[in-house]
Amino acid sequence: MALLRAPVVVAGERSFVDDLGFTVSVKRDIRRVVSLVPTNSEMVCLLDCRRLKGGTRYDFFPEELVSRIERKQTEIVGGGFDANLEKIVQLQPDLILTNGPTQQRFAVPLKNLGYSVVSLWPRDMDGLVKDFLLLGELLGQERKAQSFIREMQQRFQTIVSKAKNKPKPRAYLQMWTEPLITVGRTSFTDWLVSAAGGVNIFGDMSFDSGQIGLESLIQRNPQVLIFLAEQASFVKTLPRRPGWSSIRGVRAGHFCFIDEPDIRRSIMFVDGLAKLHNCLFREAVTGQRLPSEFK
Amino acid sequence: MNRQRLHVWLIPACILAVVVIGLSIGPVPISLFAMSATDKEILFNLRLPRVLSAFLVGGGLALAGAIFQGLFRNPIADSYLLGVSSGASLGAAAAIVFKLASPLANFAAVSVFAFGGSLGALALVFYFGHRQGGFSIFRLLLSGLGVGLFLSSLVAIFMLMAGEELKALIFFFLGGFSSSSWDTTWVSLACIPLAALISCYFAPELNLLLLGEETARSSGVRTGRIQLLYAVLAALLTSISVSVAGLIGFIGLIVPHMIRLCFGADHRTLFPLTFFSGGIFLVLCDAAARTVMAPAELPVGIVTSLVGVPIFLYLIRNEAGDLG
Amino acid sequence: MEATHALDVRNVSFGYNGGLLLNNLSFAIAAGELIALIGPNGSGKTTLLKILLGLLAPNSGTVTLRGQSLSSYQPRERAKTIAYVSQQPALSFPLTVCELVSLGRYPHGGRGRQSAADTVAITDALERSAASDLRDRRFNTLSGGEKQKVLIARALAQSARVLLLDEPTLHLDLKFQLQILAALKRLCVDERITVITVLHDVNLASLFADQALLLSGGALRGFGPVTEVVNEASIKALLDVDLTAIAGTDSRPRYFVPRDPFSK
Numbered sequence: 001m002a003l004l005r006a007p008v009v010v011a012g013e014r015s016f017v018d019d020l021g022f023t024v025s026v027k028r029d030i031r032r033v034v035s036l037v038p039t040n041s042e043m044v045c046l047l048d049c050r051r052l053k054g055g056t057r058y059d060f061f062p063e064e065l066v067s068r069i070e071r072k073q074t075e076i077v078g079g080g081f082d083a084n085l086e087k088i089v090q091l092q093p094d095l096i097l098t099n100g101p102t103q104q105r106f107a108v109p110l111k112n113l114g115y116s117v118v119s120l121w122p123r124d125m126d127g128l129v130k131d132f133l134l135l136g137e138l139l140g141q142e143r144k145a146q147s148f149i150r151e152m153q154q155r156f157q158t159i160v161s162k163a164k165n166k167p168k169p170r171a172y173l174q175m176w177t178e179p180l181i182t183v184g185r186t187s188f189t190d191w192l193v194s195a196a197g198g199v200n201i202f203g204d205m206s207f208d209s210g211q212i213g214l215e216s217l218i219q220r221n222p223q224v225l226i227f228l229a230e231q232a233s234f235v236k237t238l239p240r241r242p243g244w245s246s247i248r249g250v251r252a253g254h255f256c257f258i259d260e261p262d263i264r265r266s267i268m269f270v271d272g273l274a275k276l277h278n279c280l281f282r283e284a285v286t287g288q289r290l291p292s293e294f295k
Numbered sequence: 296m297n298r299q300r301l302h303v304w305l306i307p308a309c310i311l312a313v314v315v316i317g318l319s320i321g322p323v324p325i326s327l328f329a330m331s332a333t334d335k336e337i338l339f340n341l342r343l344p345r346v347l348s349a350f351l352v353g354g355g356l357a358l359a360g361a362i363f364q365g366l367f368r369n370p371i372a373d374s375y376l377l378g379v380s381s382g383a384s385l386g387a388a389a390a391i392v393f394k395l396a397s398p399l400a401n402f403a404a405v406s407v408f409a410f411g412g413s414l415g416a417l418a419l420v421f422y423f424g425h426r427q428g429g430f431s432i433f434r435l436l437l438s439g440l441g442v443g444l445f446l447s448s449l450v451a452i453f454m455l456m457a458g459e460e461l462k463a464l465i466f467f468f469l470g471g472f473s474s475s476s477w478d479t480t481w482v483s484l485a486c487i488p489l490a491a492l493i494s495c496y497f498a499p500e501l502n503l504l505l506l507g508e509e510t511a512r513s514s515g516v517r518t519g520r521i522q523l524l525y526a527v528l529a530a531l532l533t534s535i536s537v538s539v540a541g542l543i544g545f546i547g548l549i550v551p552h553m554i555r556l557c558f559g560a561d562h563r564t565l566f567p568l569t570f571f572s573g574g575i576f577l578v579l580c581d582a583a584a585r586t587v588m589a590p591a592e593l594p595v596g597i598v599t600s601l602v603g604v605p606i607f608l609y610l611i612r613n614e615a616g617d618l619g
Numbered sequence: 620m621e622a623t624h625a626l627d628v629r630n631v632s633f634g635y636n637g638g639l640l641l642n643n644l645s646f647a648i649a650a651g652e653l654i655a656l657i658g659p660n661g662s663g664k665t666t667l668l669k670i671l672l673g674l675l676a677p678n679s680g681t682v683t684l685r686g687q688s689l690s691s692y693q694p695r696e697r698a699k700t701i702a703y704v705s706q707q708p709a710l711s712f713p714l715t716v717c718e719l720v721s722l723g724r725y726p727h728g729g730r731g732r733q734s735a736a737d738t739v740a741i742t743d744a745l746e747r748s749a750a751s752d753l754r755d756r757r758f759n760t761l762s763g764g765e766k767q768k769v770l771i772a773r774a775l776a777q778s779a780r781v782l783l784l785d786e787p788t789l790h791l792d793l794k795f796q797l798q799i800l801a802a803l804k805r806l807c808v809d810e811r812i813t814v815i816t817v818l819h820d821v822n823l824a825s826l827f828a829d830q831a832l833l834l835s836g837g838a839l840r841g842f843g844p845v846t847e848v849v850n851e852a853s854i855k856a857l858l859d860v861d862l863t864a865i866a867g868t869d870s871r872p873r874y875f876v877p878r879d880p881f882s883k
Contacts, residue, residue, distance in 0.1 A: 057591075082473060082592055086323045086337050109476030113340055210455065370711050499730055503722050506773075507708045513672045514777065515698035515726040560712035 014138075019121035019131065020100065026116040030094040030138055036078050036106060039266040040097040040120055041065060043132055046148060046267065047141040049074075053091045056080055061261065061268065078106075085109060095138060122265055124191045125156065132267045148267060155270045156195070159277050163197025169280045171198040172222035172249070177234045179211045189263045196276035198224065214243050224280055225249045229257045254282070306571050310350075317346035317578045320586055344480040345472045349581040349595075350574035351483040352472075352536040353546060357573025358491055358566060359532040360547020361554075362525050365501045365562055367435055370555075373547040374533040376436060377420050378443030379413045383530075383537040385446045386412020388453045402538070403482050409534035416442055417530050471595045472540055472581050483535050490528045491570045497521060498562035505560075543596045546573055549603045556610060576603070623686035625650040625781050625813035626671060631680035633670060634837075640666045642837045643680070648830070650780070651811035653804055655824035655845065658834035659858055664817050667834065668783050671815065672703050685780065698726035702779035704770050706786055707763065716753045716761070716769050720744055723776025744775035748802050764795025771802065782806065784816040788823065796820070800827045821862070821875050825849055833857050846873070 015025040034054035035041040041055040045065040052065065054077035059065050068074040077087045080099075083106040088096065093115065098107045100121035107117040120135075122128040129149055136145025171193055175181045183189040184205035193200045201220040202212060225247070227235055235255060238244045245251060256279035262272030319325070321342055325334045356374065363372040363379075374380045386408040390396040396404035423438035500521045503511040511518050536543070550573045551565065558564055580598040587593060624647040633641040640663050648654055658664050669675040670682060673689045682689040684700055692700070702723070723744065724737045733741075745751045750768040753761060758769060767787055774782055784803070788796040804827050806812040815832075818824045824831055824845060831848045833841040835857050841848040851864050854875065862875040 079591065084322055084592070085341050085474065085476075086321050089337050089341060090323045090333055092333055105474040109341075109474050109478070112476055112478050113336065207455070364712075368709075368711065496730070499722070499725055502714075502718075503725055505708075505710060505712060505714070506719075506722065506770075507705050509669070509672075509674060510703060510705050510708070512674050512694070513698060513701070513703035513783075514723070515693075515695035517694060555713055559718065560714045561718045 016134070018119045019127070020104075020119040022119065024116055024118050026118065026138055027094045030140075032091060032093045033095045033097065033139075034077055034088050034091055034093040035059075035097040036083050036103050037080060037097065037099040037120075039264050040099070041074075042264075042266050042268065043120075043135055044097065044139070047136055047139050047144055051139065053093060054088060061264075061266070088115075089113065123186070123188060125195070125269075128265065128267055128269070129153075152267060152270050156273070159196065159270070159273055163277060163281070166197060166281065168194075168197060168199045169223045170201050170220070171224040171226055171280060172201050172217060172220070173226045174231060175209055175228065177231055180214065180217065181209055181211050183209050188265045192263055192269065192273055192276060193280075196273050196280055198276070198280040218243055218246055221247055222249045223252070223254060225255045226276070226279060227255060227257050229259050232257065256282070306568075309575055310571060313575045313578045314346055314350070317349070317582050318342050320582045322585065340476065344477045345475040345581070346578055348475040348480045348483060348539055349472050349578045351480075351487040352540045352543070353577025353580075354491065354570040354574035355483070355487045355532040355536045356543060356546040357550035357576070358494060358570045359529040359536070361551035361562075361565055361569045362494060362501075362529040362532075363547070364551055365505065366522060366525050366529070368505055369435065370552060371436070371548065372439075373545075374413075374529070375443070375542075375544050375547065377439035378416045378441075378446060379420075379530055379533045380537055380542055381443040381446035381450065382416025382419075383409040383413040383534040384450050384542065385453075386410065386415070386534065387538060388450045392453045392456065402479050406482050406535055406538040409538045410531055412446075413530040413534040413537075414527065416446055417526055421526075471584070471592065473585070473592050475539070479539055483539050486531060486535050490531050491566070494525070494528055495563070495566045497524065498566050501525060501562045540595070543577070543599055545600055545603050545607070546577065549607045550576060552607065553610060624648055624683070625652075625685060626815075627681075627683040628671070629681045629683075631670060631677040631682060633666060633675060633677045640837050641670065641677070644839050645680075646832065646839065646842045648813060648815065650813050651807050652813060652829040653807045653827060654813075654815045654830045654832055655818045655828035656815060656832045656834065657818060657821065657824060657849070657857065658840075662835045663837040664834055665785060666837075668703070668785055668815075668817070671783060672701060673697050695726040698777055698779070700779055701781040701783065702774035702777040704767075704774045704782070704784040704787060706789060707766055707770065710759055713757045713759060716745075716750065716756050716758055716772075717741065719758050719769060720750075720772045720776050723773040726777060740776050740778055741772075744772040747775055747806065748772040749798060764791045764798070767791060767795065767799055768802070771799070775806075779812075781813045782815070784814070786817045786819065788818065788820065796823060803827070821849055821854060825873050825875070849873075851875075 012028050013025045014028060015023055018024050031051060032053045033044050033051050035044055035052060036056060038056055038058045041052060041059040042061040044052045045062055049064045049068060052074050055069060055074050057076045057079045059069060077084050096110055096115055096117045098117060098119050111117050120131045122131050132149060133145050136142045173183050173189060175183060182202045184207040185203050187208045190200045190203050201222045238250060258275055262275050323337055325338055360373045363377055364370055387405050390405055390408035396408055419442045420439045424435035500516045503514050503516050504518060508518050551569045554565055554568045554572055558568055580602060581595050584593040584595040584598045626648040628644055628646050631641060631644045632639060656664050670677055676690060720741050724740060745754060748768045748771040750772045753765055753769060787799050800823055803814050807814055828845045830843060831845045833848060833853060840857055841853055851862055854862050861878045863878055865874045867873055
């Protein structure tokens with residue numbers, strides 16, 4: 001696999017191109033890592049949690065990281081949309097991990113101060129594998145990274161083969177209730193749905209996530225409706241909501257609930273993928289079901 | 296003239312005090328006497344540009360407000376109400392969406408587009424708000440409101456169009472100084488003090504314009520040039536402030552108004568006092584923004600409104616009946 | 620000096636978009652006189668004032684200000700020679716009277732600290748327009764009449780020899796109307812300043828003005844000593860009102876009263 005972009009060796013450093021296309025130089029011996037995104041924190045922690053000196057207040061995976069944060073061994077330096085530059089500099093990191101363009105406003109000043117900032121922004125499994133292997137290489141944990149990937153790929157193949165040859169259910173993913181917000185083509189979630197064997201009915205929309213109208217939802221008539229767990233009370237009111245009962249999936253009672261971490265862009269995505277797969281291919285149950293029964 | 300000597304001494308003292316406060320407050324405690332290399336880096340490369348940016352943007356926004364108020368002889372004109380800030384946002388957004396410039400690669404270039412946008416917005420407001428014989432306050436503010444809303448909608452459309460890439464824009468517009476560094480500070484450092492100096496230099500002409508265009512012209516003021524100059528200066532101040540710190544409301548309205556109440560409306564004193572007070576106010580607000588809910592930061596615009604608006608309303612309530 | 624006129628207007632026409640607002644006006648105004656500019660609304664009075672101030676350039680004809688072509692003046696030099704008092708501006712900012720009057724010093728320097736000459740000129744101007752006691756008040760707290768005095772003081776601070784006013788008695792009570800015109804008259808008599816003012820009240824014009832300039836439809840309908848030019852017939856032609864003239868005690872003043880519209 002052409003996973004590793006041929007690292008160029010420069011006197012104790014290696015340089016490569018990150019997911020945003022920036023050429024980055026990083027020390028060979030990385031001891032201190034700061035992550036500004038929960039998924040990056042998780043992936044670093046899977047490889048070597050002790051080196052993660054700074055994370056976010058939404059770092060809930062893996063459990064080891066949660067307890068490190070509780071014991072203040074890993075400091076909170078941000079929350080995804082915000083970042084505390086002073087604290088980051090105080091931690092004197094060898095490597096800072098950000099997500100896509102949103103965090104460039106923090107990445108740019110840090111880069112200007114001479115820190116190595118790497119953007120990890122995978123769009124699909126290939127991207128994830130590539131990024132995770134890169135992390136393994138940067139942290140000197142290539143073997144560990146490869147074994148994680150092997151396990152992940154095995155489970156991934158199992159799910160994919162189960163879905164093969166079955167008709168692809170047309171699914172609607174609701175990220176927000178009022179207004180209705182769903183995911184589009186450029187999102188990781190869209191890729192997850194297709195990997196699980198389904199089709200995102202709004203997969204033609206060129207957004208990551210965006211607002212849609214009830215009319216187009218009815219017109220596209222999904223067979224499966226997937227909600228976030230916190231939308232349970234909304235789903236209870238569906239029978240009373242005009243229009244919804246004409247949707248095939250609603251009439252069939254084919255809803256399910258996922259938690260937000262199930263669709264996170266981490267190497268551990270397979271857990272969520274399995275959940276999505278089960279949801280998509282559950283035998284259709286007739287009648288209205290209360291949300292708790294679907295959990 | 297005792298009063299005047301008092302200000303002259305107070306201003307540098309206040310600025311110094313506020314800069315010291317701004318530099319000494321932060322999530323990482325720093326002792327001035329035992330600074331490590333990391334402390335120095337935090338102090339000189341993060342806090343200092345941040346305090347400077349806040350001072351310049353605060354001063355710039357307040358001064359832009361004072362200029363618009365003088366230019367349109369109307370105490371409630373302001374970059375935001377006139378839609379000029381929306382124009383700056385649109386300019387920046389267009390530059391980013393059409394990949395003409397990126398705030399990440401070349402901050403100054405985005406500022407240039409923001410400047411173009413704010414000039415365009417101002418031209419539109421002039422076009423719709425102007426009638427032969429001058430500006431009707433009512434017409435002017437209504438067209439400002441209309442232009443502002445329209446341009447904001449265009450910004451919103453740009454954001455929808457560009458999807459994930461544009462989330463960068465949302466944060467670009469949210470406001471604040473949490474990612475200030477020298478590379479964003481130098482643009483304001485180069486432009487804002489210069490614009491402020493020019494504004495102060497031509498204050499006598501603007502004073503005369505308060506009495507009407509004909510009076511000013513008959514007194515020897517080349518009114519067309521002065522109006523154009525101030526429009527450009529105010530657009531420049533607004534667009535740089537928007538580029539550096541996003542949309543921060545109300546400073547341009549509150550600060551000049553308070554200075555006028557305390558020290559009078561002569562632009563020769565109003566402009567410098569407004570500039571310095573606006574700067575001091577925003578540095579303090581930013582210090583509050585990063586400490587009140589530490590380690591999380593509040594958007595500084597929330598602090599300016601929370602602190603500024605009650606003071607403003609109190610002053611309006613207690614003002615003698617000469618609001619005009 | 621006395622040989623040249625304060626203002627000499629020759630064959631001045633002005634208009635735009637094909638319409639003619641001023642049609643071939645010619646008149647000359649001697650120094651030290653008070654001229655009342657009388658005419659119905661829309662007769663071109665304000666346009667004429669703007670032409671005399673150099674704010675509008677005539678399409679044809681020439682204006683000579685104190686022996687020099689008006690168009691050849693630099694704006695500030697012109698302002699040292701001719702000053703203007705507009706109709707009262709709506710000022711919503713708290714400028715003090717002193718600050719406002721000091722704006723009149725703009726053509727004499729304008730920037731930096733007030734010179735000694737500026738201070739003297741400001742104090743003088745306030746005194747001459749009977750506004751000294753208002754000095755430290757805020758302009759937007761003054762009554763209409765007080766505001767008018769202050770605006771005149773600002774123009775006087777320009778130290779100009781010619782003063783143009785656009786309806787200075789508008790909205791004022793009679794006491795202030797008389798005070799304002801008396802102050803203007805003193806300027807003419809004591810200092811030989813030339814005053815040209817738009818006036819609607821023909822009685823005030825007869826009482827204070829030396830000359831009257833009658834304007835309607837952009838054309839000159841009469842120019843000369845008030846006693847000669849302002850009479851029942853000329854007012855009827857100019858304003859379309861029927862007035863009866865009553866001789867005053869002196870030979871000079873004459874008073875006009877409207878005819879009783881109910882009598883036959």
